[in-house]
Amino acid sequence: MKKQKVNRKYNFPDADLYQMCMDAIRLAKRDLDKFKAYSYDGRRLKGYHDRCGRFIEGPDDDELLGDQMIVTDKKYEASEKVRHAIRSVMTRVRMKFSNRTGRYRKFGTAKIGDMTDAQLLFCGRRVIRVARAQWPFLEETGLSETHLEKLANACKRFELAMNIQQDKVADRDIAVESRIDIGNVLYDELIKVCDIGKDIWAESDRAKYDAYCIYDSNNEQKIIAKTKGA
Numbered sequence: 001m002k003k004q005k006v007n008r009k010y011n012f013p014d015a016d017l018y019q020m021c022m023d024a025i026r027l028a029k030r031d032l033d034k035f036k037a038y039s040y041d042g043r044r045l046k047g048y049h050d051r052c053g054r055f056i057e058g059p060d061d062d063e064l065l066g067d068q069m070i071v072t073d074k075k076y077e078a079s080e081k082v083r084h085a086i087r088s089v090m091t092r093v094r095m096k097f098s099n100r101t102g103r104y105r106k107f108g109t110a111k112i113g114d115m116t117d118a119q120l121l122f123c124g125r126r127v128i129r130v131a132r133a134q135w136p137f138l139e140e141t142g143l144s145e146t147h148l149e150k151l152a153n154a155c156k157r158f159e160l161a162m163n164i165q166q167d168k169v170a171d172r173d174i175a176v177e178s179r180i181d182i183g184n185v186l187y188d189e190l191i192k193v194c195d196i197g198k199d200i201w202a203e204s205d206r207a208k209y210d211a212y213c214i215y216d217s218n219n220e221q222k223i224i225a226k227t228k229g230a
Contacts, residue, residue, distance in 0.1 A: 006177050009184045018056045020214055021186050024193045025049050027211055034200045040193075048189050055182050064172040071168045075117070075161040082124045082158045083112055085151035089127055092141040103137070106130050117162050124155040190214065 010017055028035055028045055035041070090109050097104040107130050108123055115123060128148050131138060197212030 006180045006184075008180055010187045014055070014060065014179070014183055017183055017187060017190070018052060021048070021052045021190050024190055024197070024212070024214075025052070027197055027208075028193050031197060031200060031208075035196055038196045038199075040196060048186075048193070051182070051189075052186060055179075055186060058179065059175065060179070061172070061176055064168075064175055068165070068168045068172055071161070071165045075158070075165045078154070078158040078161040079117065079120055081154045082120055082151070085147070085154045086112060086124055086127050089131060089143065089147055089151060092143040092147075093131070093138065095141045096137055103134060106134075117158075121155055121159055121162070124151055124158070128152055128155075 025045060025048060028040075032042055032045065035045075086109055090107060093104060093107060099105075107127050109127065112120070112123065128151055131143065131148055191214075194212040194214050198209055201208040201212070
């Protein structure tokens, strides 16, 4: 069964969440004696602070995307080497067979520039297999085992580059989901801290009460500011 997609509970950047959490922690430390009446002690606050630290120190999506792009570029370079090696073989094949013959078409290299990664890898290995099967006809074209070994090695490097790229894609997906999970936990804890803080100061100190107020977007803050100014 496919796992359900995890959604963010907040609609602002992770950096803003971190700063809001740290601000709330600072306020809660100041008011810790009063927080204890809500069974919220220094140990729990320290655990919250430590989770925030781990959250901000981990790689963000820009870093993960950068890593993915690097290995994707390497995969592209490897695919070009496969194409070049295939074309080197097929140049010699055309010296012997017309591209309209069955012997030529057995290589399956038509539209090589439009092939997917999987199709290109499959094609490279097919070229090697078909060339060896037709060796008596192709040897006189200058085709040698060296050309086929070069293509075989290019295919191996290309397959490795494909696997590395797919691993990076998976790593990024996992990291993004994990970051959302952690961010949601921090956001839930932020709401609890702020609710306690507001309850503490609701009737005694308006400024301290307002310090615990959080808003889901800058737009809401602007609306509130306009309302106060009216």
